Amino acid sequence: MTALPFDHPFLSGLLGDAEISAQFSAKADIAAMVRFEITLARGEADAGVIGADAADAIERGLADFKPDFAALRDGVAQDGVVIPALVEAMRQAVGNPHGEKVHFGATSQDAIDTSLALRLGDVLGILEERLRGVVAMLQSLEAAQGGVEVMAHTRMQAAIPVTAARKIASWRLPLERHLDRLETVRRDVLVLTFGGAAGTLEKLGDKGPAVRARMAAVLGLRDVEHPHHSERDGQAALANWLSLVTGSLGKMGQDIALMAQNEVGAVKLASGGGSSAMPHKQNPVGAEVLVTLARFNATLLAGMHQSLVHENERSGAAWTLEWMLLPQMAVATGVALRNTGALLDGLEFRPLD
Incomplete structure (x- = not known):
């Protein structure tokens, strides 16, 4: 446990x-x-x-x-x-x-933050690959079933018929915008942290900038010329991006769960979860977990904004809070992207009667 x-x-x-x-x-x-x-x-x-x-x-x-x-x-x-x-x-x-x-010549935060940046590079590579895969699946779904006519709903009430392409585009386009935002996020977080005790590299004298530049080149991280130990806007921007991705996937999951209701029947799921009491049910587990993860990351995002508040040159409290929150948000986003791929595989739109 x-x-x-x-x-x-x-x-x-x-x-x-x-x-x-x-x-x-x-x-x-x-x-x-x-x-x-x-x-x-x-x-x-x-x-x-x-x-x-x-x-x-x-x-x-x-x-x-x-x-x-x-x-x-x-x-x-x-x-x-x-x-x-x-x-x-x-x-x-x-x-x-x-x-x-x-x-x-280094300080604890130099090693810890640089370690995080190195690992976030791998995390963002995985998330990007999965996000591109989801976008490709939505493009294929739109090409294959976009012409199917389904009922639009506004404020949870039946509105007018629209094509499935309209629904699918509302899922796909935000994800494409998140891909566009990713390069800025990468630039903000894939940074070498090396400033010494209080950001001055005092033990290295005039050789500090050369050492820092070489380290950044070898590690594949961006070199910045000023100390940024207490500047956490990059980490907060990453958290915001993670929450945006899971929020958009949560919107898709919510739509699919509603359309899969027996009384609506606008989509058919390839598979669903069983019930211990009602064998006839096919619960939209994959869609539901997308909603859960969207709400989870939205909740943690507020905490990441709290972690922006560092006292002076370094905060033990704000820094520790970041350690607790950011990994969970990254894992939640990975889970959401993986589940979305499984959910879309075999999803079928049913035309209006």
């Missing part, structure tokens, strides 16, 4: 997404932070901040690094972040005399 439905032993059958969840696992997080530390050491060696022999030792020592998660848990309980305990373990893995150069 777990506190979250996404990795629950049986609720995950409805709400789980192993592919997206894997990017928010401790294993993926540690791997990305190790990548940050190795890239940092290489960048500092190239700029003459540390010796090449130190960078070589750090890369060798961290190549197969496997931390003690119980020790990391204890460290987080004390420090509020994992980096002090993690860096200590990394320094031990590298050993003397070069271990002390691990994490040189």
